[in-house]
Amino acid sequence: MTDPGVTTTHPTAELDNTVHQRARLGILTVLNEAERADFVYLRDALGITDGNLSSNLQVLQDAGYVKIDKTFDGKRPRTWVTATKAGRKALASEVAILKAIIARADGAR
């Protein structure tokens, strides 16, 4: 640790911020547990604001990690969110990297 010439790559370098960011990690783990979840459920489960949820869903949708369907429950609009296959795969990669980080953090104690 005292030799600056040694270049190793730490597992955190492999983290993809599209999935690692706190709210997005929450969205994907909730969706991984459920077939689909609606906007209100996600917002309440994650304890974030409408605006925060919307902008993070947009990032995940742009990455192809979630699919968003707007439906009507009678006259009430509902927004359903589903994780895509790519989204589940991205979450699995994140979890694998987190396990490597945890193993190093635990090993150092």
Add this chain to the structure above:
Amino acid sequence: MTDPGVTTTHPTAELDNTVHQRARLGILTVLNEAERADFVYLRDALGITDGNLSSNLQVLQDAGYVKIDKTFDGKRPRTWVTATKAGRKALASEVAILKAIIARADGAR
């Protein structure tokens, strides 16, 4: 998962972005393994730019999670970074929350 009236709090809601952010999680895990690390070592180990490392070290220093010491190695300036007790505690909390998230992600498969 289909009842929006149920308000549960997901473990991601407890994540502290000061520690969770990718580069900062990297800095704290490297420092947790070492007594101290210098700027160049951290930069190379994490594969980030000087500017990115500087700004994230500033956030960690402002939070009281790292201590930064500027020394001279002959005429060459060196910047040493050490995790504080609060920084190690914050990393331990992050790791505990990550374990809870992983347990849920793994359980859902």
